Amino acid sequence: MLRILHSLPRTHKLLLLPVATMVTVLGAQKLLTTFNDFSTPTTSLESVLVPLPAGSRPGVPSLRHAQTPVADVIGRASRALDATREHIPLNDLTATEIVDLDVIVAAEASIAAQPTEDTFVPLDDGALHMAMVVGTLASNTFDSPPTQSTLADTSVASDSEIGDATSYDDYAIELGTFDDISFLNLELAAEETFVPEWATHIVASGETFAILAQNQLGLGYSQVLELLANLPDQRLLTHWQAGQSFDYKLNAQGELLSLRMMKNTREGVLVEREGSQFAVTGIQRHGEPVQRLYAGSVSGSFARSAQATGLNSGAVTELTRLLEQKLDFRRDSRRGDRFQVLLESDMIEGETLDSRVLAVQYEGARMDLTLVRNLTDNNFYTPDGSSLDPAFSRYPFEGSYRLSSNFNPRRKHPVTGRISPHNGTDFAMPIGTAVTSPATGRVERVGNHHAAGRYIVIRHDNGYRTRYLHLSRPLVGRGDRVEMGERIALSGNTGRSTGPHLHYEVIVNNSPVNAMNVELPENRSLNGESLEAFKRQTQPIMVALQSGETGTISVAQAGNDEEDEG
Missing domain, CATH: 3.10.450.350 (Nuclear Transport Factor 2; Chain: A,)
Structure with missing residues (x-):
C-alpha cells in the first residue's frame, strides 16, 4: 500500500492522504472484522448473481490489466457498490468488474445480529465506498498489465505453493509508517520570485498610446506626458498605424518596466523605468553583410x-x-x-x-x-x-581661337534682332579647322538642321553632353565610341550663320551651361x-x-x- 502511494505523483498523494488515513484507522479494521465473521460456519450468505456470457468466469475486482488513473479506480469501486442497491445492465459491466458482494452484506448482517463490546459500529455507505477504493488501489492497479504467461502460472498454482509464499523484508523500516510522512514531500514550497517577461502588443485600428498606457501599462496621464517628452521623436508613439507592434515588460504590480518599439528594422527606442522616471535609449541594429x-x-x-x-x-x-x-x-x-x-x-x-x-x-x-x-x-x-569621371577638356580644339560670342541666355539674335538665348560659346575659326572631343563618350546624334547646319551630339561617360553646330563635315557616325582628343568634325559656316565659326555647347542634367566657367570633372x-x-x-x-x-x-x-x- 505504501509502495503504491510512494509511486504516485505529488498531486495524487496529497489528495489520497486523508482518505488513506481514514480507511487505515476505520475501514481496514472493519474489513478484517467482516472477513473473520464471514469465515465462521454459522454465517448465512446471500449472493448477487449476474449472468455472464459463455466462456466468462467471475473474479475478484482487479484492475491489473490496465494502467487506470485514480479517478477510474474510484468509479469502478462506485459501480461495484451500486450493484448492491439497484440493477445494472449486463452490457455496462465487464468480466473483471463482476464481484461476489455477499461478503459485505453478510458481514454487516452478522455484526448487527451479534453486537459485542469489541464490535465496531457498522460502516456507513461513505466509509464502505472508501474502503473499496483503497482495496482496489491495494491490488496493484497501477502496475503493468499481466502477461498471458503470468495469468496461466497463477491459475495453476497449488494451494501449498500459495500458503508457503512469504517475505522476510522489513518494509516498515524502508517505507516508514503513516506517522512518518516525509516520503510525501509535503514541505511548503518557498514563494516564487516574480520574473517579468517580454510581451508583444499589436496596434489595433484607432488605438492611441495615451489610452493604452493607462489601461494596460499601468501609467498615469502625467507619466505618459513625461515619457513622450523624453522621446527623440514623439511620432514613434503618437502616429501609430494598425498592425504595428511593440514589446513591453510589466512588474508584479502591472506597471511598465520596459518598452521597446522599432521605427524600422534598424532603428528604434528602448524605454526603461529608473525609479519614478523613464530613461530612453536609441536602438541601432547592425546587420551581417551578405x-x-x-x-x-x-x-x-x-x-x-x-x-x-x-x-x-x-x-x-x-x-x-x-x-x-x-x-x-x-x-x-x-x-x-x-x-x-x-x-x-x-x-x-x-x-x-x-x-x-x-x-x-x-x-x-x-x-x-x-x-x-x-x-x-x-x-x-x-x-x-x-575612373568613370575622366578629365574633361575646357576647349574642343587644339590651338587658340578668338571667342566671338559668349554664352548669353538674354542675347539679341544678330540676324532677326529679337531676344533669342545663346546657349553656347562661339569661336571664330577658318572653315575646315579640326574639332576634337573634350572627353571620352559615344556619338549620340549626327544630323543637319536649317538653322544649326550640320551638327553632332556626344554623350560623355560622366553624363555630360556636348553639341557642335555649323560644321562643314562630320568625321564620326552615330553610335561611334570616341576618346578624349579624338577628331570628330571640321568647322564650317552651315545653317543660319554670319561667318565661319564653331558653336560649342555643354549640357548638364539636360540644361545648357556656360562651357567657359562650368566645373568640369578632373581625372x-x-x-x-x-x-x-x-x-x-x-x-x-x-x-x-x-x-x-x-x-x-x-x-x-x-x-x-x-x-x-x-
Whole structure:
C-alpha cells in the first residue's frame, strides 16, 4: 500500500492522504472484522448473481490489466457498490468488474445480529465506498498489465505453493509508517520570485498610446506626458498605424518596466523605468553583410531584364544610373547582351536591407564594361583603376581661337534682332579647322538642321553632353565610341550663320551651361598605393564574377580560394 502511494505523483498523494488515513484507522479494521465473521460456519450468505456470457468466469475486482488513473479506480469501486442497491445492465459491466458482494452484506448482517463490546459500529455507505477504493488501489492497479504467461502460472498454482509464499523484508523500516510522512514531500514550497517577461502588443485600428498606457501599462496621464517628452521623436508613439507592434515588460504590480518599439528594422527606442522616471535609449541594429551574384541577358528594356533576375527596384535604379555613364541603353544595348551584378546587403533577422552594387560586368555586342566599387571612396572604377569621371577638356580644339560670342541666355539674335538665348560659346575659326572631343563618350546624334547646319551630339561617360553646330563635315557616325582628343568634325559656316565659326555647347542634367566657367570633372583615376589597395580588394570580386555561380557567395572566401590556387 505504501509502495503504491510512494509511486504516485505529488498531486495524487496529497489528495489520497486523508482518505488513506481514514480507511487505515476505520475501514481496514472493519474489513478484517467482516472477513473473520464471514469465515465462521454459522454465517448465512446471500449472493448477487449476474449472468455472464459463455466462456466468462467471475473474479475478484482487479484492475491489473490496465494502467487506470485514480479517478477510474474510484468509479469502478462506485459501480461495484451500486450493484448492491439497484440493477445494472449486463452490457455496462465487464468480466473483471463482476464481484461476489455477499461478503459485505453478510458481514454487516452478522455484526448487527451479534453486537459485542469489541464490535465496531457498522460502516456507513461513505466509509464502505472508501474502503473499496483503497482495496482496489491495494491490488496493484497501477502496475503493468499481466502477461498471458503470468495469468496461466497463477491459475495453476497449488494451494501449498500459495500458503508457503512469504517475505522476510522489513518494509516498515524502508517505507516508514503513516506517522512518518516525509516520503510525501509535503514541505511548503518557498514563494516564487516574480520574473517579468517580454510581451508583444499589436496596434489595433484607432488605438492611441495615451489610452493604452493607462489601461494596460499601468501609467498615469502625467507619466505618459513625461515619457513622450523624453522621446527623440514623439511620432514613434503618437502616429501609430494598425498592425504595428511593440514589446513591453510589466512588474508584479502591472506597471511598465520596459518598452521597446522599432521605427524600422534598424532603428528604434528602448524605454526603461529608473525609479519614478523613464530613461530612453536609441536602438541601432547592425546587420551581417551578405553578397549575392545575379546574372541575366537583355530581352527588351535593360531595367526589366535586370528585375527579372531578382534584383530589387533600388538596385536596378543604381545599376542603370551607373551604366548610363558609359552606355546608352536605347542605342547601344542589344537583345542577348549578358550582364552580371554582385550585390551586397545587410542581413538582419532574415531581412535584407540597404542593398548596394559592388560590381557589374556587361558583355554586349557594342561594348564590354566591368566596374567595381572602391570601398575606400565609394566610387566606381574599372579593374585597372580608371575612373568613370575622366578629365574633361575646357576647349574642343587644339590651338587658340578668338571667342566671338559668349554664352548669353538674354542675347539679341544678330540676324532677326529679337531676344533669342545663346546657349553656347562661339569661336571664330577658318572653315575646315579640326574639332576634337573634350572627353571620352559615344556619338549620340549626327544630323543637319536649317538653322544649326550640320551638327553632332556626344554623350560623355560622366553624363555630360556636348553639341557642335555649323560644321562643314562630320568625321564620326552615330553610335561611334570616341576618346578624349579624338577628331570628330571640321568647322564650317552651315545653317543660319554670319561667318565661319564653331558653336560649342555643354549640357548638364539636360540644361545648357556656360562651357567657359562650368566645373568640369578632373581625372580621378587611382595610382600608387591607392591603386594597389584597390586591386587587392578587387581580386576576390573578379573571381566571383568569373565563376558565374549565381546566389549567395562569400567574397572573402573567393579571394582565399584564388590565393590557394596560386
